[in-house]
Amino acid sequence: MEEINNKKNSMHLGTYFEKYGMLLLLLVLFVICSLITPVFLKPGNLLNIARQISIIGIVSIGMTLVILTGGIDLSVGPILACGALLVAGLKEYGIVAAFVGPLIFGLCAGLLxxxxxxKFKVQPFIxxxxxxxxxxxxxxxxxxGHPIIGTPEMLRFIGQGKVFGVIPFQAILFISVAIIxxxxxxxxxxxxxxxxxGGNPEASKLSGINVDxxxxxxxxxxxxxxxxxxxxMATHLNVGEARLGTGMEMDAIAAAVIGGTSLKGGSGTIFxxxxxILVIGILSNLLNLINVPSYAQMIFKGLIIVVATVLQGLHDKKSV
Amino acid sequence: MKKIISILLMCVLILSMVGCGGSQDSSSDTEEEQIVIGLSQEGLDHPFMVTQREQIMDAASKYPNVSVIATDGQNSVVKQVAGIEDMLSQGIDLLMVQASKAEGLKQKLTEVHEQGIPFMFVGKPISGTEAVTMVSMDNLDLGHTIGEYIVEVLTDRNGAPKGNIVMLEGIPGDQTSEDRIGGAKEILADYPDIKIIAQVAGEYRRPEAFNVMQDILQANPEGTIDFVYACNGEMALGVIQALKDAGRLGEMPVVGLDGQKEELDAIKAGELMATWLYKPAGYEGFDAAMKILNGEEVEEFIIIPGQRIDAENVDVSEPAF
Amino acid sequence: MSDILVMKNITKKFPGVTALNNVTFSCKKGEVHALMGENGAGKSTLIKLLSGASTPTSGEIFFEGKPLKAKTPHDVQDLGIAIIHQELNLVPNMNAVENIFLGREIKNGQFVNFKEMKKRSQEILRSLNIKINLEVPVRKLSVAQQQMIEIAKALSMDASFIIMDEPTASLTNNEIDALFEIVCSLKEKGVTIIFISHHLSEIFECADRVTVLKDGEYIGTKDIDEIDESSLIRMMVGRELSEIYPDISSVNKTPILEVKGLSRKGVLDNINFTANKGEVLGIAGLVGSGRTELARAIFGADKIDSGVIKIDGKEVTINQSIDAMKQGIGFVTEDRKSQGLILGLTIRENICISLLKSITNKAFVNKYKEKEIANRYIKSLKIATPSMEAKAVNLSGGNQQKVVLGKWLARECRIIILDEPTRGIDVGAKVEIYNLMRELSNNGTAVIMISSELPEIIGMSDRVLVMREGRINGELTHEEVTEEKILEYAMGGCN
Structure with a gap:
């Protein structure tokens, strides 16, 4: 009897860990960072981090949705870059065109x-x-092949604006997208x-969901x-370039996976x-602050992804 | 349980990492009047940039009151910007920037300028910013030099400035490539008997250069190519490999540009005729940075002259990187 | 004869469940020992303990007099124990020879000696009197043939003790007969066999002794000649056969679903039938006779080539599942794990998944209504769960099936098709599901039940359709239906 009770408790601890493990890791990371370098906790630095993760954060949220359905979207980087190009390229046609153009392009590219x-039952990866x-x-x-320089003046607030003079508007956009x-x-x-x-396409279809x-x-x-x-991105850098989004899909997938989204689909959260994305952002900020070259940053990002997946693997085994 | 262990392991890893990084940091905090120079590079995956960083670090080590902190963009403008921001958070007195295209950085660099922190470019010149100076080689000038060299070599070979030449450009549209190839072509335009029978892109990379050179050799039988100019070292090495494979090494002179170590070896082996040193400008850049920090005047462009390496001076020359 | 295997006072607990409670089981050398029990009785758990996949919470296992310490499948193989699982473990794209010697390839230096492997395979298969094409990938062979390859694989390891987990589950009668011949010849070779099944008739054909488990408890072991079918049922089920099925109803029956000339190339051929309000219509037939395909066609899950479906006398167009659902058709699929449930979602979410649109409030799901609906069906279906927020994956088979049922009941279906509704669930839950089906039909729903279990078809159906090779080969009323008649129509026979 006692044994069973113990098991129950440890299971509770387990589920607690599954739910909040990553949050805990984030907190630990936060504390370590602030112990190591006083610069880390400077408001300016924290706001920098918030800004640095906003763009990739928004991409990661889209990626999370796709991964939840059991798919993957490797084309987000180029779509982002095309969007940025359009902002700069369409500026002569007015700010509405420069704003709506990239959105329509992104939407259509994704729908396609x-x-x-x-419709052709091809693997999303391919x-x-x-x-x-x-x-x-x-x-x-x-x-x-050339960068398109300059974005509409009136749109620049999106990428460069600061609310109350301090909070990057980008970060507010990111949080809003996440909440919505x-x-x-x-x-x-x-x-x-x-x-x-993502959990079961066949059962979903037979439950009357229009899966396609x-x-x-x-x-x-x-x-x-x-x-x-x-x-x-374009309004932040004030330029559009065709290779702006290079490698972004991997960061977005990494963020989703570290955050507990299963690549098998069906489980994961925006939170x-x-x-x-915070873990990735804070880690690379820390490594920059303490002057570690990017080689080590890559090793670290890789390690975190693997560890997060291992944690997930343990979680999967437990629930079966 | 495993989960807890993994998380603990993670923390230990982070701590240990931080341990090595932290010590570098603390040693520089103790001095009075400490000067901090920030170095932002576009990436660290090319010997050019690695050597540049090493040169700057080496130069700085001779000044006890100067420390250099460096970040790199891992070939992404976004990450390079983030690195600059992180260095600004720490407080720097001067920013050295190496980038192949600065358009994406301009916005951030303007902010740096507005904060009163001077910045300068090293390795590659970029116009249209508030940079105090740019320390680098001049690709267009190098192109001219190589164009003249081609004329000279062909005159020697064929008795007059005539012959068929092959040019390997880097990435089409890339400014460096346009200048290196374009400069040479400007000179060659005056010699109607020098024909460019092929100008193809080798993407700056050895395997691509190998492939395109193989095709060119197929299309042009023995005796129909008089000269090959590859606009960087890696591609020159790819060309040599293709010539070896086809058994046509020695049939035509090959020149490269960069002066990386393997090119020098190839010159010693008699496979490559010449190359020009393209210096990462680390030492020169650091000197300029110190001048700026000391309040001295520096020129807007500091151009490091190119240096030809060939069989005569290869034994006494150091590679560029 | 001495006992080759003794399992003494075995108890196995999982969190919240006692899968085996103080079970003692022994097996004599050279016998065929049938292990019987409804699903959930603990048979699979017992096998897992033998395979080294798990260890008992308490109790001891002796094999050939020594404590069994196997930790991996490899250890078990070394002891001469082979387990043939219900889901066959063959590599589909490899041929029989490669599969038989998988992981134990005969080598000639560093290279695989295919010649020798083939020779040895042929010897083994010949000794069992089996003829199989050794050259083609096993995926092109029938399930029965694949199973024989598994047996050959076991023999190639010199296994002296073979455990077969429900080997007949997906075989035709001819194939079952062939399997029994092999079992007999194995027995002659002195191989000990544990034969797991819940088909009664099979046991009497080949077993020497039978042990019955029920709900994780040991019920008893009998010699096969001291027991008959009905007493065996009593041991397994704990009650008489007649108590299992509810009474056939006497509700007025009017046609609701009419199917005319339904065809799908290679699968369904000119199907005509009518289902009535208030009746349970049984569809029998062998696996592969087109029963499931018929259900899927009516439900719009597969496209049809020709044919007309009428509901309430009106012709309807069903191109996809949602069309069928709009007509009030529900479909409880055969394989609830892969087709019926979304295992990662909660009970509440599963029950409400197909009616979310109707309980939204300005684009948002009305949580209050959703909980109310989930609660209602958890109660009325007696789904055993601590909370409606429990994930479907954590429920037992019977409760999972009830959740699937709940999903359709929540939509208030007028026609409900159930494909193998009681497969893999324990007898208590089975009875509850039978009662539910009858209750539904009494309330005017047309219930169409596809099943391979003949007693279930006979016990439940007001009418029975028997399918064969994509056609309806016969129709029987409750009064005239017998196992023999169904089999006659299912295996051939006249129309």
């Missing part, structure tokens, strides 16, 4: 990914791998379907968010992804 994946090359090529063609998507996931049928499709349509929308949403991130 989703359509090919569902489709978006191809799309990655296609959108990079489109961007290079559009820009003729989290609410959609949690409280709407669409959100529920996203988890259902939801999947297409999810990829559309991922593209839209990448396009939106492109706007922020987790936000934690994941």
């Amino acid at each position: 990914n989703g359509t090919v994946i569902t 489709v978006t791998l191809g799309a990655m090359s296609i959108y990079t090529g489109l961007g290079l063609t559009y820009s003729k 998507i989290a609410i959609i996931l949690k409280y709407t049928p669409f959100g529920r379907y996203t988890y259902a499709i 349509r939801v999947t297409i929308y999810i990829y559309g949403l991922s593209g839209l968010l990448a396009g939106f991130a492109g706007i922020i 987790g992804t936000v934690i994941g």
Whole structure:
């Protein structure tokens, strides 16, 4: 009897850990950082981190959605870059065009990914791998390989603005996107379907869910968010470039995985992804602050991804 | 339980990492009037940039009151910007920037300037910013030099400035490549008997250069190519490999540009005719930085002259990187 | 004969569940010992203990007089124990020879000696009187043939003790007969066999002794000639056969679903039938006779080539599942884990997944209504769970099936198709599901039940359709239905 009770307690501890393990890691990281260098806790530095993670954070949220359905979207980087190019490229046509253009491009690119994946039953990895090359090529063609300099004055607040003179507007956008998507996931049928499709596409179909349509929308949403991130990027750097998003898909996948989203689909949260991106952001900030070259940063990011996946693996085993 | 262990392990790793980093940091905090120079590079995956960093660190080590902190962008503008921000958080007195394209950095550099921190470029010149100076080689000038060299060599070989030449450019549209190739072409334009029979992109990389050179050798039988100019060292080495494979090494002179160690070896072996040192400008850049910090005037462009390495001086020359 | 295997006072506990409670089981050398019990009785758990996959909470296992200390499948193999699992463990793209010697390839220096492996495989198969094409990938062979390869694999390891976990579950009658012949010839070779099954008739054909487990408890061991079928059922089920099935109803029956000329190339051929309100319509037939395919076609999960579906006398177009659902059709799939449930979601989420749109309030799901619905069906279906927020993956088979049922009941279906509704669930839950089905039909729902269990078909159905090779080969009323008649239609017979 005693034994059973003990088991129950340890299981509670286990679930507690699964839920908050990454948050704990984040807190530990935070404390370590502030012990190591006093610079870390300077408000300026913290706000820097908030800004640095905002763009990739928004991309990661889109990626999380896609991964929840059991898919993957490798084309977010080039979509972001194309979005950034469009902001700079469309500035002559007015700020509405420069703002809406990238969003429409991102949405359409994503919807196209989703359509090919569902209608032709091709693996998302392959489709978006191809799309990655296609959108990079489109961007290079559009820009003729050169950066397009300058973004509309009125849009620059998006990337450069500071609320109350201190808080980067980017960070506010990131948090807003996170909250909106989290609410959609949690409280709407669409959100529920996203988890259902990732958990069991066949059962979802037989439950009357239009699996294809939801999947297409999810990829559309991922593209839209990448396009939106492109706007922020372009207005932040005041330039559009075809290779701005290089490597971004990997960071976004890493953030989602560190945050506990299962690549098998069906489980994960936006909150987790936000934690994941914070872990990555804080770690690379710390390593920059203490003057460690990027080689070590890469080793660390890799380690964190692997450890996070190991934690997940333990969690998976337990629940079966 | 395993989970807790993994997390603990993680913490230990972070701590240990931080331990090695931290010690570097603390040694520089004790001195009075400490000067901190920030170095922001676009990446660290090329010997050029690694050597540049080593040169700057080495130069700084001779000044006890100067420390250099460095970040690199891992080939992403976004990460390079983040690195600059992190260095600003720590407080720096001067920023040295190495970037191939600065458009994405301009916004941030303007902010750096507005904060009253001087910045300068090293290794590659970039115009249109508030940079105090740019210390680097001049690719266009190097291109001219190589163009003249080509004329000279062909005149020697064929009795007059005539012949068929092959050029390997880097990444199409890349400024460095355009200047290195374009400079040479400007000179060659005056010699109508020198024909560029092929100008192809080798992406600055050895395997790509090897592939395109193989194709060129297929298309142009023995005796129809008089000269090969590869606009960086890696590509020159790829060309030599292709010539070896085809058994046509020695048929035509090959020149490269960069002066990396393997090129020098190839010159010693008689495989490469010449190369030009493209210096990472670390030492020169640091000297300029110190001048700026001491309030001395520096020129807007500090151009380091190119130096040709060939069979005559290879034994006494140091590679660029 | 001496005992080759003794399992003494075995107890195995999982968090919250006692899978085996003080079970003692022994097996004599050279016998065929049937291990019986409903699903959930603890048979699989017992096997897992033997395979080294898990260890008992308490109790001891002796093999050939020595304590069994196997930790890995490899250790078990070394002892001469081979386990043939229900899900076959063959590599589909390799041929029979490669599979038989997988991991134990005969080598010639550093290279695999295919010639020798083939020769040895042929010898083994010949000794068992089995003819199998050794050249083709095993995925192209029938399930029965694949199973024989597993047996050959066991023999190639010189196994003296073979455990077969429900080997007949997906075999045809002819194949079952062939399997029994092999079992007999194995027995002649002195191999000890534990044969797990819940098909009664099989036991009497081949077993020497039978041990029955029920709900993790040991019920008893009998020699096969001192027991008959009905007493064996009593041991397994704990009650008489007649108590299991609810009474056939006498509700007025009017047609609700009419299917005319339904065809799908290679699968369904000109299907015609009618389902009535208030009846349970049983669909019998062998696996692969097109029963599931028929259900999927009606439900819009697969496209049909031709045919008409009428509901309430009106022709309807069903292109996808949602169309069928709009007509009030529900479909409880055969494989609830891969098709019915989303295991990672909670009970509440699973029950409400297909009616979310109808309980939204300005785009947001109305949590209050959702909980109310989930609660209602958890109560009325007696789903045993601490909370509606428990994940489906953590429920037992019976409770999972009830959740799937709940999902359709929540939509208030008028026609509900159940494919193997009681597969893999324990007898108590089975009875509850039978009662539920009857209750539904009494309330005017048309219940269509596909099943491979003939007693279930006979016990539950008002009418029985028997399918064979994509066609409906016969129709029987409750009064005329017998196992023999069903089999006659299912295996051939006239129309």
